[in-house]
């Protein structure tokens with residue numbers, strides 16, 4: 016089979032970094048078979064590059080003994096894997112039914128205006144990518160959004176302003192080389 020690691024290890028090791036491979040190998044060591052770590056491996060690649068390029072996806076599929084189409088199917092299904100470049104942080108505003116009823120449109124417009132970014136776009140400074148998201152599983156606290164890995168709930172415009180203000184001051188501190 017041409018897609019196994021042992022048949023063609025060069026592609027994977029020339030594209031994936033030693034750090035990525037070490038983390039993926041660690042996941043594989045706990046798994047019943049290589050392809051079982053597909054989602055975790057995609058997350059590892061994304062952690063290192065912010066997104067998963069075709070080149071990385073092909074190399075990873077090869078390393079896990081899967082076809083690129085199989086792995087791409089998993090990546091596409093899992094909406095927190097990004098197959099296009101994104102900014103430093105992704106804002107995922109839930110647009111499923113409860114959040115929609117609870118004010119999605121108003122909040123969407125507020126973020127667009129506040130960050131001067133369209134839905135599906137990245138801010139000019141590469142700081143944020145703004146995306147719609149399917150139900151985030153917190154309907155009783157709607158409306159909600161994720162910023163990076165953090166869930167923010169019971170949102171209104173003032174709360175969004177506060178979240179972005181805190182994020183921006185944290186970013187300024189980090190950019191100045193000081194501790195948070």
Ligand code: FES
Nearest residue numbers: 109114151153154
């Ligand atoms: S509809 Fe938004 S969290 Fe479920």
